[in-house]
Amino acid sequence: MVNLYNAEDTQNSMEEIKKFVLGQYFTKEEIVKRVINLLQSYKYYSKDVSILEPSAGTRNFVKELVKSGFNKINECEIDKDLTNNPQDFFNFEEKSKFDLVIGNPPFTKYNVKNSYFYPSKYQNISFLENGLNKKEKIQIEKAFILKSIKHLKNKESSIAFVLPISFFIGNKNNETKKILLDNFSTIIIYQNDKSWFEEPIPCCFAIFTNIEEYKDKIILLYEDGEKIKEVIDIGKLLTEELIPKSFLYKKKNGNGKGKHTLSKYLSEKIAKYQRDYKNNNISGANILTKTKIPKEKNIKEYSLAVVRVGNSSIGKTGLINIKENILNDMFYVFDFKEEHNLNKELKEKIVSEINKNQEHFRNLSVRVGSKSMKKNDLLNFKINL
Ligand SMILES: C[S@@+](CC[C@H](N)C(=O)[O-])C[C@H]1O[C@@H](n2cnc3c(N)ncnc32)[C@H](O)[C@@H]1O
CATH class of the missing domain: 3.90.220.20 (DNA methylase specificity domains)
Structure with missing residues (x-):
């Protein structure tokens, strides 16, 4: 990573700039625990499946996976202040395949130029399909999803990522969503009322997988003391706003009580x-x-x-x-x-x-x-x- 910083960023401290550019928001332990449990309740993985955490940060996911007994975990982290073995996920060799890619990738901050993924900076961008390789820049979370797909072993493999909730707004990110639909027949989107990081960033945990019982379905889950669940057709991924909290609220309460x-x-x-x-x-x-x-x-x-x-x-x-x-x-x-x-x-x-x-x-x-x-x-x- 060269040239991390823009001239207009100079009023922020270097620490802050690094945080924005690299999307360094670390998932709280209780949330990591909850989402790993959630994944296991929908999809069984034995303890010796191979796992990749592509943006390990302070290793919150890795630690929790180890605690749960998983023993084949690979990780990437680009920041040399966080690891002795820095590795840019976008240079991580594509031939390494995994049963599960799990974690919380960096999110692009729309006004921070260097928080985007620039295809021209990398030699191998074969993971960018549907014209995405032609774009000058794309949001980095999308690049993480698309490259992760290339690291999956087979149809039983899954991606489970914390994502910005805005990813699931209807008619947004459709190039990426279409690629997801080509690869997965079950999507689980989970939200709760807790704060997931030190900062209030609205996000969800999304599992892209294949589960026979939920073939061609999206499962929306919301927890705020109560657990609410709704199963809908997977085609809605492209057009509907699939934000569990607002979707389930609308379903329960409609659009107001009038005529x-x-x-x-x-x-x-x-x-x-x-x-x-x-x-x-x-x-x-x-x-x-x-x-x-x-x-x-x-x-x-x-x-x-x-x-x-x-x-x-x-x-x-x-x-x-x-x-x-x-x-x-x-x-x-x-x-x-x-x-x-x-x-x-x-x-x-x-x-x-x-x-x-x-x-x-x-x-x-x-x-x-x-x-x-x-x-x-x-x-x-x-x-x-
Ligand atoms: C949102 S944090 C999440 C860290 C961890 N997964 C967690 O949930 O606590 C994203 C991490 O990705 C790292 N990162 C950013 N770009 C990366 C890249 N291209 N390759 C690998 N890691 C990257 C950042 O330094 C940061 O530690």
């Missing part, structure tokens, strides 16, 4: 509005004071603004004057449909109903680092007026 979705009242297209990061007069901090249309104002000029990001503010909604107000960039803004646009009472009632259900939007939006909601989370929300 009509908000798409009956709101225009589907995001409205045009004035936005300024610095000079705004509407933000998450004051949107809840904007729930009524003042008497002297033109009702037509009021659109609905909902906070789409941020743990504590997500779902907060108000009515903004499209001509006068300037918003920061935390919002989705929707115009009301023509036939409802002069109905002051309806506009105010909708805003009040959404605000009563902020918790619903919080539960749906556990996708990325900072909670974020999708346009359809709001448009599909059902209310009674």
